[in-house]
Structure formats: structure tokens, C-alpha cells
Amino acid sequence: QGGMGRVFLAEDRRLNRRVAIKVLNASAPSGGDRTLILREARAIARLSHPNIASVHDVVEQDGRTHIVMEFLEGETLAARLAHGPMSIDDVFTLSTQMAAGLGHAHKHGLVHCDFKPANVFITRDGVAKLLDFGLARLVKSGTADESEHLGASPTLIRQRAGTPGYMSPEHMKGEPLDARSDVYSFGIVLYEMASSQRHGAGAPALLEPSVPPVLRPIVAKSLAPNREDRFQSAAELETELRAVVRRAESPFRFLSTRRTLAAAAGVVLLAGLA
Numbered sequence: 001q002g003g004m005g006r007v008f009l010a011e012d013r014r015l016n017r018r019v020a021i022k023v024l025n026a027s028a029p030s031g032g033d034r035t036l037i038l039r040e041a042r043a044i045a046r047l048s049h050p051n052i053a054s055v056h057d058v059v060e061q062d063g064r065t066h067i068v069m070e071f072l073e074g075e076t077l078a079a080r081l082a083h084g085p086m087s088i089d090d091v092f093t094l095s096t097q098m099a100a101g102l103g104h105a106h107k108h109g110l111v112h113c114d115f116k117p118a119n120v121f122i123t124r125d126g127v128a129k130l131l132d133f134g135l136a137r138l139v140k141s142g143t144a145d146e147s148e149h150l151g152a153s154p155t156l157i158r159q160r161a162g163t164p165g166y167m168s169p170e171h172m173k174g175e176p177l178d179a180r181s182d183v184y185s186f187g188i189v190l191y192e193m194a195s196s197q198r199h200g201a202g203a204p205a206l207l208e209p210s211v212p213p214v215l216r217p218i219v220a221k222s223l224a225p226n227r228e229d230r231f232q233s234a235a236e237l238e239t240e241l242r243a244v245v246r247r248a249e250s251p252f253r254f255l256s257t258r259r260t261l262a263a264a265a266g267v268v269l270l271a272g273l274a
Contacts, residue, residue, distance in 0.1 A: 001025070002118065002132070009071065012056075018071040019056060023064060036134060037065040043136040046108050051101030053121065053129045074124045076131075077189070078117035085196040088212055094120075095190055096241045097128035102186065103235035105130070106179040111137045113177060115185040116166040117192065135162055139178050165201050169225055180227040183237055187222025187230075194219065214244050 001007075005024045012019050024036055037058060044055045057068040077094070080086070086094075098120055105112060112119075113135040121129045162171060168184035171177055184203070192199050194215045195208040203223040207216055218240055224230045231237040 020069045020071045022067045037067050040134040041067050043133040049104040051097045053131050072121050074122050076118050077120035091193045094128045099234045099238035101130040103238050106233045109138050111177050112182050113137050114162045115182050116163050179233040180230045183222050183230045191219050
């Protein structure tokens with residue numbers, strides 16, 4: 001159970017599979033149970049990506065609307081962070097997948113608007129899946145009506161619906177949102193993954209020394225107060241994460257500077273003897 005709804009494990013007897021069924025809480029923001037569920041379903045239906053949880057169907061019963069989604073086994077990123085520090089390999093593996101899923105949404109004009117550890121699921125196979133597009137906003141639509149149907153309504157945006165600790169400055173001010181707003185939220189999540197600090201109160205004033213040096217520039221750029229200074233989309237963020245991983249795959253990546261020079265000298269000597 002979360003702030004917006006409850007998720008139940010169910011059995012699809014027609015296709016003989018287990019599914020997850022989501023229903024909104026009675027305390028969810030006004031706008032109609034059916035309307036909010038349809039918005040989320042339509043938002044996710046536009047997307048098809050291995051790092052985004054998929055929607056199977058929307059059903060109505062006893063006056064309530066339910067969204068039927070793929071069943072995932074594992075835990076949320078929030079639960080994983082509660083277990084303790086993450087290895088740098090896990091940080092890169094999961095954050096790259098998260099950026100890929102978010103980048104796919106951005107490519108299709110969707111801004112998640114509520115990106116946080118609780119909305120990232122890690123399967124038992126180590127695959128990151130983005131959840132809960134209930135507040136997603138369509139920013140590349142041709143008409144206001146389309147934006148109404150596929151993303152959160154302007155009313156919810158003006159009410160600054162979301163999770164305050166992970167909102168961008170422009171989100172907190174109720175300004176128009178775009179992909180760079182998700183990048184800011186991603187930066188806070190990446191900071192938590194890299195530093196093992198449960199922040200959740202907005203961007204840190206100073207980066208913890210525990211944040212690995214290779215990640216500090218990425219986190220800092222993602223958290224730039226001015227959106228013009230951030231990565232312009234999650235796809236750009238993913239590209240930078242993968243570039244860092246490639247650079248780290250040097251055979252001397254675990255050596256200190258002195259040892260690297262000594263190793264390089266040894267290679268030259270062996271080459272000369274050969």
C-alpha cells in the first residue's frame with residue numbers, strides 16, 4: 001500500500017498467470033477513481049520497455065476501476081536501500097537500467113513526475129522496473145485534451161502532487177514540467193544509492209564524501225538548480241553513466257596512480273624484451 005493506492009496479488013484464470021491488481025485508495029486526490037486509473041493505464045500503454053512495468057488490462061467491477069499489471073517478484077529500491085550500502089557495481093547496473101526506462105518514457109513525451117525509490121522495483125533477477133505513472137504528464141501533446149487523458153490533470157500539477165522530498169525546484173513551484181524535472185529526481189535517488197544516505201528531503205546541500213568520485217559529476221549535474229544546467233533527458237544521463245562504466249573497465253582501474261605508473265613501466269619493459 002502506498003499514498004495513492006493498494007496493489008494485490010491475483011490469479012488470471014484465463015491465461016493461467018499471476019498478476020498484480022492496483023486499486024486507488026479512498027483518500028486519493030479527487031478526480032474520480034475511473035479517471036485516474038485510466039490516465040495511468042493510458043500513460044503506461046504508450047510504453048514498451050524491459051525497465052518499465054507493463055499493463056495488461058483495465059477492468060471495472062462493483063463500481064471500482066482496477067488496473068491489471070505484470071506481477072513482479074523482488075523488492076522496491078526503497079526496501080533495498082534500507083538493507084544497507086550498495087556496491088558500486090550494483091549502483092551502476094541499476095541506475096543505468098532506471099535511466100534507460102525513464103529515457104524511453106521521455107522519448108514518448110511522458111514525464112514521470114513522481115520518480116523515487118518506492119517507485120522502482122528490483123526483480124529477483126536484478127532487473128529494475130519503473131512503477132506508478134499515475135502522475136505522469138504528457139509534455140509533447142498537440143492538444144490540451146490529449147494531455148488530460150494521458151497524464152496527470154493540470155489541477156494535480158497545480159496542487160504540486162508528488163513526493164516533496166524528490167521534487168525538482170520547478171515542481172515545487174508549480175511550474176510546467178519536462179524531462180529535466182525527472183532528471184533532478186533521478187539525481188536525488190542516485191545520490192541515495194551512491195552514498196547510502198536516506199535523504200528524501202530534497203537535494204543535499206553538499207555531496208557526501210562517501211559518493212564515489214566517478215559519480216560525483218553526474219549527481220551534481222543532475223541536481224543543478226537551473227534545469228538548463230542539468231542533463232536534458234534521462235537518455236543523456238544514461239549515456240553518461242555507460243560512458244563512465246566503459247572508462248572504468250580499464251585494466252588499471254583498481255590501481256593507485258603510483259601503482260599504475262609502475263604497472264605501465266612493466267608493460268613497456270616486457271614489450272621491449274619481446
